[in-house]
Amino acid sequence: MEKETESKSKELNSTTNLESKEELQEKLWNTNFILLMQGQVVSIFGDTVYDIALRFLILAKTGSVALMGSLMAASIIPRIFISPLAGTFIDRHDRRKVLIISDSICGITILFVGVAAIMGFIQIWMVLVAGIILDVCGCFFNPTTSSSIPDIVPKSKLIKANSIYSSITSANDMAGYALGGFLIQLIGAPILLLFNGVSFLFSAISEYFITIPEVKSYTEKLSFIEDMKSGVKFVKNSKGLKYLYITIAFLNFFAAMSMTLTLPLFKLHKELGVGLFGIAMAINTFGMLVGFGILSVIEIKKEIRFHVFILSGIIVSITMILYSFTLNFYLISILFFLDGLSLAVMNSFIQSSMQKYVPSNMRSKVFAFKNMLTGSLMPLGMVLAGILGEIMSMNIIIFVAYLIFFILFIYLSFVKSVKEIINM
Template identity: 25%
Template sequence: MKKLENWQKSFFTIYIGQAFSLLSSSAVQFSIIWWITVQTGSALFLTMASVVGLLPQAVIGPFAGIWIDRYNRKAIMIIADIIVATSSLVLGIAFFWGIPSITFVYVVLFTRSLGETFHRPAMQAAIPQLVPKSELTKAGGLGQMVQSACSMIGPMLGALLMSITTLQYVMLIDIIGATLAVITLSLVKISKHRVILGSKFNVIHDMKEGIKAIKSNEALLRISIPMLISTIILVPLGTLLPLMVKNYFNGTALHNGIVQTLFASGMLISAMVIGVTGGIKKQFLMISLGILSLGMCSLIGGLLPASAFWIFCIVVFIMGTTGMISNIPYTAYIQKTIPQENLGKVISLVTSVMSFAAPIGMFIAGPVIEIIGISKWMIYAGILMLFVGVLSYLLTSEFDSTIQIEDTIYE
């Protein structure tokens, strides 16, 4: 019992600081995207913002994993938080000086993403060093609950701040959040992870080791296929939701804040349930059901008339709920089955592949949405996601009966 209390203490200490950082980052991200939406009103400009934000994760991600597996993960997270805070400070100063160009905003989005490229996989790789293996699904749900709560409150805070002040003042709260995150991280001791003794720093060799670890895990390979396709289809939808609110429903920043908050609320509730119960025993089935549900929500949302904004809000809420049903067990499976010495590489490689997939979806969706409109894109995306959900089940159903994921929740 003492051991359980110790890991919980460390886990929640970290996430208290992360909560402040995530909250401020969510408010800032909302404000930046809404500023671009108001300034341009273009799906192409929002597409470019998304691509710029994903590039570091796609290109640098695999190399980040190598560093994460070889060096102090806590130090990497602290440095990443400092990078994000510095970029926010620079953008705030730029707006004070009156140079709010789209290009400069893109540079800041790129820099923020660079910090996140190191921070997120380092955090995910460090969690198994703090949390017992049998508690990883619960921990994933609890961690996602914190993130979802911040994602829920962040847009509300961003919308409120944008209604009473300008973007440069909003950027300043990110510095406060990052500072608190750094302080709490400094208070927690994270045990050193195992590194193969005598191994030299060899980028190509280390990347091959990460790829080898993935290839040797057939279940991970199979479930990653539908997850990859889902990313291509759904990332454009999530990124362009502000455009749906503004252009299709004739909404304001407040309406967009409501939509973003409801989406995050759905994520929060789903994460709370999984954090407490661990979800259903057949976790690959759980992932497939999540994908199917997302497809159904997208299809229904696209079929709604422009006068049905509040019904759309309900659909978005359900969409947020179902999204976590796929993501949490997927991440937990990686954390449980990949050895610590390769975990950072694998998480970064998976993140990078997903990040490469996202711009592909954006490059396809941006021009198409300019022609057919975002509501029709939601319809087509929903139909495709239904097929992907079925594919996910066909590819992975056998592993639910042949692979037993250790979890005391089920014992």
């Protein structure tokens, strides 16, 4: 009788331990996720502040707005060529080390620029090289973060995790641009760069304590180039994933066009003006934060995710189509808020679906390829918008762009392969 009682007690304890382990596994805010998000906070805020400080230094050194724009554009061009190589490298190496090395290089680079500015020997070529180094490090850091999230949080919490990740990114952008200019006036660009460099090194130290599961790759016997091609083939052979890439491409291309045309459109009409442009963009970003916030709290059931995804894309299209017809700022504010909220939902679903669908050993390559796509199409969209804006109505350009996007989402609603990926 005593043995039977003891046996039952052991079974009960075993069951309790199993349940506690399952609860631990289902926990979103585990140590690894917290450390990863901390690194993202430093990285995004640092990039934004550095961007402002660099603009300030270039203008102070040269006094040329055109040169400033050219140097800033030149610093992001390597992203287009480096991203595919970076994705393959990440899938073949320890992702924790990639995070640590990326942040360490950023920290050392920014510290050098800060010291050069303080000592008075800074040159324009140093600023350009530093910008290129930071952008290249971002090619490694960002896909590593995106590919690591599914391996350190439960699958059931993936949409929430990505929403939190995107909320941090959006909030940091807002805070960086809001505080960057103030901090430069308060303490000066060189001192700000020193603090920024130290923050990157602190982030690298904290990332040392992250545990990211090792990727078991079947591509170990493949050469680097063959491995890189395998990522392209994976996307090519998946009909649903190809459609998601097309969606991302159109979205970024048209968003770049509308973003480029919105400022001159506001400036052109007395009913709006440049002053209201900043408010409108802030409202759009606030809408995104609200969207990410909602998804970080509410659990969307699998069976309705695809319908919510299609609805969000349609709302994005309709809000921008209506925006092209009105000069009423109050209506534009409502439309921009709804646009931002719907963009947040759509992007979170795409990100989470890709993370679930793509195997660990392919994930960094796939996300790096996505970054290359967005990095190359956005400048192209800006250039095309500028050319078309000189020869035809800016309202018509925005209307046509989002009418095409609306038709794309109506078509996607009938594509079974996309539905299967989104509802995973």
